[in-house]
Amino acid sequence: MERGVRRWDALAENLRARVNTATSVRREEPLGPKTTLRVGGAARLYAEPASEADLQALLREAGAHEVEVLLLGRGSNLIVPDEGVDGLVLAFSHEIWSAFEPRAAGRIWVGAGLRLKSLCGRAAKAGLVGFEFLEGIPGSVGGALRMNAGAMGGWMFDVVEEVRVMSRAGEVVTLAKGAMHVDYRHCAELQQAIALGALLRAPPGRTETGAPADADAIGRQIDVYRRKRQESQPREPSAGCVFRNPVGTAAGFLIDECGLKGARVGEAEVSTVHANFIVNRGAASGADVLELIRRVRARVREIKGVELQPEVLLFGKKWEDVL
Ligand SMILES: Cc1cc2nc3c(=O)[nH]c(=O)nc-3n(C[C@H](O)[C@H](O)[C@H](O)COP(=O)(O)OP(=O)(O)OC[C@H]3O[C@@H](n4cnc5c(N)ncnc54)[C@H](O)[C@@H]3O)c2cc1C
Known part of the structure; x- marks a missing residue:
């Protein structure tokens, strides 16, 4: 554990040494508040490049140390796992972008x-x-x-x-x-x-x-x-539509027909306004959201015989590893 922390600290120092001071490089940056669903943990490494040259330098340094690089926009199509992300998250929030x-x-x-x-x-x-x-x-x-x-x-x-x-x-x-x-x-x-x-x-x-x-x-x-x-859309924090629409039908329609509007795990809820949205009622965790996604999929599979596929992305992980 301690060795892991030291390795990430050393990597952060390496990254800082290769970029301008306008580029911010941080450790354990909380990602939940940078997403619209507002769940999940921190990035082991996080940077906001302030130029193309700094972006290049960050990519090359991460590559040299085999650190995974993930890109973050406005975080409106992402679920961040509670354990966060073991890699370097690059955000395009500096004004030059x-x-x-x-x-x-x-x-x-x-x-x-x-x-x-x-x-x-x-x-x-x-x-x-x-x-x-x-x-x-x-x-x-x-x-x-x-x-x-x-x-x-x-x-x-x-x-x-x-x-x-x-x-x-x-x-x-x-x-x-x-x-x-x-x-x-x-x-x-x-x-x-x-x-x-x-x-x-x-x-x-x-x-x-x-x-x-x-x-x-x-x-x-x-x-x-x-x-x-x-x-037609809920006001509460969400990541937009959770599932892709299967050919010829709408995922929200299928979920609604299975009586799942309002279904909850912890503070994650299938929206009562639009069944293909999962909303955060306040203090939902990433685990709550993932468990609710599993339950919705299982119920739709059981009743409708349709295997819904996620449209939202699971940051730093593959869906097949958690579903
Ligand atoms: C209330 C609500 C309504 C929505 N309505 C719609 C809708 O009508 N239609 C629709 O299509 N979507 C909708 N969405 C989903 C989402 O807004 C879109 O998918 C949006 O385009 C994601 O942009 P983002 O910047 O938030 O990307 P993020 O969620 O931050 O990232 C999405 C993916 O893009 C990658 N990425 C980010 N920046 C870059 C980059 N510079 N280069 C390469 N890859 C990059 C990320 O790594 C990630 O893989 C909605 C979401 C919400 C919360």
Whole structure:
């Protein structure tokens, strides 16, 4: 135990020695408060890189010591286990990752750490139509690219032209959308590579001319989406939809039909508003959430014969090891 602690302390010192002072490197950083579900333990190592060079240096140092590197966006699609994460968590919370730069012909360059809410609001202000569907997804650009986040009939990759990425070895390249393999809640290239930022453009038909649209009209569309969410999603802390929708049906519908709305383990509860959300009623633990997920899956399997697959990610672990 003591040897383990000393090893992590020494690694933290190594990391600090290789980066600028603007890059914060911390030990035992609590991760729960950095997620929307608010459960789980700490990162043995945690850093907020303040430049691409520092990100590279952190990756190379972690690689040299065989330390697992995990990426954290806004933590809105993650469950952190109670024991935390034995690795280096890199968060894109430094302001250098929050770029929003309008470019020619309706394009925008956005940094990986920019909040989708901010992207949506600033695009509307700039009269750029086509980004309204992102309203209410509580993630960052990086997390939305990795998950190909979608809502209201739109997908993140509908608005992507290219993504600037860094490999785990620290090499930077720009990938055109056509060279990327994207699917439901999935982007193959970003399983490993790290998104640094992306060039976005609303799909043709919306902004063919790149001419600014009426900001008020965009704002009204955003309000419509916001109201839809308020009516259909719980207000309590959650990680969004827990399970992927099986082909031809909705996971929430199946869970509801099994009478599971309101089912609880400790302070984790199947939302009474939307059955595919598990909410934290206050002091839920990661273990409560995982046990509730197991029970929901077992019941849906028993009654409906459907094996639900998690859409949320278990930070630093594989679902098959805990389900
Ligand atoms: C109330 C609520 C509503 C939601 N509604 C929706 C919805 O309508 N549609 C939808 O699709 N999702 C929804 N979600 C889920 C979630 O918001 C999205 O998946 C979002 O895109 C995750 O972004 P994030 O920044 O929070 O990523 P995180 O949860 O922090 O991370 C998600 C994954 O992305 C990886 N990642 C983070 N940053 C990078 C990076 N720079 N490069 C590469 N990988 C990276 C992480 O390692 C992790 O694997 C909802 C969640 C909540 C809580």
